[in-house]
Amino acid sequence: MRLAFILGEIGTGLRRNLSMVVSVVLVTFVSLTFVGGAAMLQQQIGQMKGYWYDRVQVAIFLCGENYGSETCADGAVTEEQRADIEAMMESPAVAQYIESYVYESKDQALGHFREQFENSPIVDTVTADQLPESYRIRLVDPEKYEVINELFSSMPGVDVVVDQRELLEQIFSIMTVASFVSLSIAGIMIVCAVLLIATTIRLSAFSRRRETGIMRLVGASKLVIQLPFILEGVIAALIGAALATGALWAVGQFFIEGKLAKEYPDTAFISSSDVWIIAPGLVALGVVLAGVSSMLTLRRYLKV
Amino acid sequence: MIRFESVTKVYDQKSRPALNDVDLEIDRGDFAFLVGPSGSGKSTFLRLILREDRATTGNVYVAGKNVASVPSWRVPRLRRGIGVVFQDFRLLPNKDVFGNVAFAMQVIGRKRHAIRETVPEVLKLVGLEGKERRLPHELSGGEQQRVAIARAIVNKPGILLADEPTGNLDPATSVGIMNILDRINQNGTTVVMATHDDDIVNSMRRRVVELDNGSVVRDESAGEYTAMIPIVNADGTRELRPAKGIAPAAGGQAIAPFDSEEDEL
Numbered sequence: 001m002r003l004a005f006i007l008g009e010i011g012t013g014l015r016r017n018l019s020m021v022v023s024v025v026l027v028t029f030v031s032l033t034f035v036g037g038a039a040m041l042q043q044q045i046g047q048m049k050g051y052w053y054d055r056v057q058v059a060i061f062l063c064g065e066n067y068g069s070e071t072c073a074d075g076a077v078t079e080e081q082r083a084d085i086e087a088m089m090e091s092p093a094v095a096q097y098i099e100s101y102v103y104e105s106k107d108q109a110l111g112h113f114r115e116q117f118e119n120s121p122i123v124d125t126v127t128a129d130q131l132p133e134s135y136r137i138r139l140v141d142p143e144k145y146e147v148i149n150e151l152f153s154s155m156p157g158v159d160v161v162v163d164q165r166e167l168l169e170q171i172f173s174i175m176t177v178a179s180f181v182s183l184s185i186a187g188i189m190i191v192c193a194v195l196l197i198a199t200t201i202r203l204s205a206f207s208r209r210r211e212t213g214i215m216r217l218v219g220a221s222k223l224v225i226q227l228p229f230i231l232e233g234v235i236a237a238l239i240g241a242a243l244a245t246g247a248l249w250a251v252g253q254f255f256i257e258g259k260l261a262k263e264y265p266d267t268a269f270i271s272s273s274d275v276w277i278i279a280p281g282l283v284a285l286g287v288v289l290a291g292v293s294s295m296l297t298l299r300r301y302l303k304v
Numbered sequence: 305m306i307r308f309e310s311v312t313k314v315y316d317q318k319s320r321p322a323l324n325d326v327d328l329e330i331d332r333g334d335f336a337f338l339v340g341p342s343g344s345g346k347s348t349f350l351r352l353i354l355r356e357d358r359a360t361t362g363n364v365y366v367a368g369k370n371v372a373s374v375p376s377w378r379v380p381r382l383r384r385g386i387g388v389v390f391q392d393f394r395l396l397p398n399k400d401v402f403g404n405v406a407f408a409m410q411v412i413g414r415k416r417h418a419i420r421e422t423v424p425e426v427l428k429l430v431g432l433e434g435k436e437r438r439l440p441h442e443l444s445g446g447e448q449q450r451v452a453i454a455r456a457i458v459n460k461p462g463i464l465l466a467d468e469p470t471g472n473l474d475p476a477t478s479v480g481i482m483n484i485l486d487r488i489n490q491n492g493t494t495v496v497m498a499t500h501d502d503d504i505v506n507s508m509r510r511r512v513v514e515l516d517n518g519s520v521v522r523d524e525s526a527g528e529y530t531a532m533i534p535i536v537n538a539d540g541t542r543e544l545r546p547a548k549g550i551a552p553a554a555g556g557q558a559i560a561p562f563d564s565e566e567d568e569l
Contacts (some may be wrong), residue, residue: 002410002413005411211407214408215411216380217354217388218407218455219459221412224413
């Protein structure tokens with residue numbers, strides 16, 4: 001009986017305050033979409049890190065003719081120097097950091113280059129001589145790049161040691177900035193949502209002051225008096241969270257899976273199913289925001 | 305049932321207290337009128353019983369409990385034992401008669417079959433059988449007040465507080481309301497009624513507690529009350545003066561609107 005009664009009260013409240021409820025729904029929808037967007041960007045960064053860190057290697061580029069660096073002053077790398085470098089990599093002190101390494105000759109480098117820039121006219125102008133030989137090293141722990149750099153960069157015959165991860169870090173930092181921007185927009189929108197929920201509950205409490213006055217007098221408990229108001233805010237926020245989840249899923253399904261993943265097949269993208277990891281968080285956030293703001297409003301504007 | 309022990313209530317430190325050192329006891333089953341001019345403390349008296357306010361000093365006991373020591377989450381339980389009726393009825397305009405009365409049971413979680421059984425009984429008690437489906441605006445003032453009374457007593461409270469229940473009604477309708485309150489009192493409910501209506505107090509011959517400036521100035525078991533007495537001045541003009549503190553012989557002649565000598569007997 002009491003449950004049916006409370007549900008009835010909520011229904012009346014929502015109907016009476018329809019325009020305000022709709023605006024609460026929309027504002028929570030937008031703010032939670034931004035929160036979810038930030039979360040999806042972070043997911044994407046995590047995904048790409050996992051994907052690329054397995055493939056990205058440390059490259060030791062060897063000297064060719066007329067390379068400018070100090071260690072290449074003696075001209076192209078010699079067989080001896082190459083043997084020294086390999087011996088260094090095999091030595092127990094260094095081998096513990098290295099999972100595996102491969103030698104890439106100028107011809108192989110050209111092959112990879114052609115593969116990578118398949119559709120670009122630049123391919124035809126590049127010859128094998130223009131590309132350096134290199135050792136591609138996969139590290140046991142990618143963070144230990146500095147050790148390799150120190151050991152090899154000063155060796156004769158080594159032009160430069162490059163950690164390819166650094167290139168990715170730039171992309172990741174751009175994405176991180178984007179996710180922070182998204183989060184700060186979300187923050188502002190959440191403030192809007194909280195204030196709007198507070199105003200809505202206040203209006204609702206005002207328009208139902210006769211009912212609540214009588215409820216107080218006949219001895220209805222605090223819970224029965226306040227619950228319809230709190231649930232009103234929570235339900236509006238829940239609808240907003242559901243819409244936000246739907247929007248994020250649509251972005252995942254149609255934009256990421258349908259467009260980006262097809263255009264960049266060699267990049268790992270999150271899929272629309274990853275949204276389901278974010279969704280419970282969005283719902284919880286919406287419910288907590290609505291619940292807390294309506295409770296605080298009621299404490300001030302609804303005497304019990 | 306209701307006991308005030310040297311109760312003082314101060315709303316604003318600068319002005320005089322709304323209630324000043326009031327000692328009073330109203331027994332179970334009593335019917336008491338609370339009379340006095342506006343601002344004399346009648347409403348404060350009722351609010352203290354309901355624990356809408358707390359006494360500044362002194363203790364208020366309702367049904368044996370000191371209301372100041374009732375924790376706030378138990379206040380609803382305290383209020384379930386008290387019914388309240390107001391001058392302005394305070395019905396819900398969008399609910400019909402049955403719905404208004406049932407509302408008081410719904411919000412404290414009564415079962416549906418209990419509501420279906422009790423509400424018609426109470427409506428019959430207040431003389432509204434057959435009007436269950438009317439909306440408040442389709443009822444006369446007297447009928448609306450009956451609905452309000454039905455709502456106040458539907459949960460069988462031990463105490464009924466009425467704050468000028470006949471204030472908006474004509475004398476004939478008021479008599480009907482008083483009959484209902486009397487009937488409720490006969491069933492064992494303690495009734496405390498604040499009023500300005502001299503005729504009602506005088507015709508009911510019940511206990512009268514008169515408040516003035518926050519103090520009890522009179523408490524009679526079967527008293528009468530006169531708010532205003534017409535005075536004929538020495539120069540022949542007439543005017544109405546507050547009844548208290550007028551010595552009949554002092555310069556004018558008091559004309560009492562009723563025969564006060566009968567009361568002495």
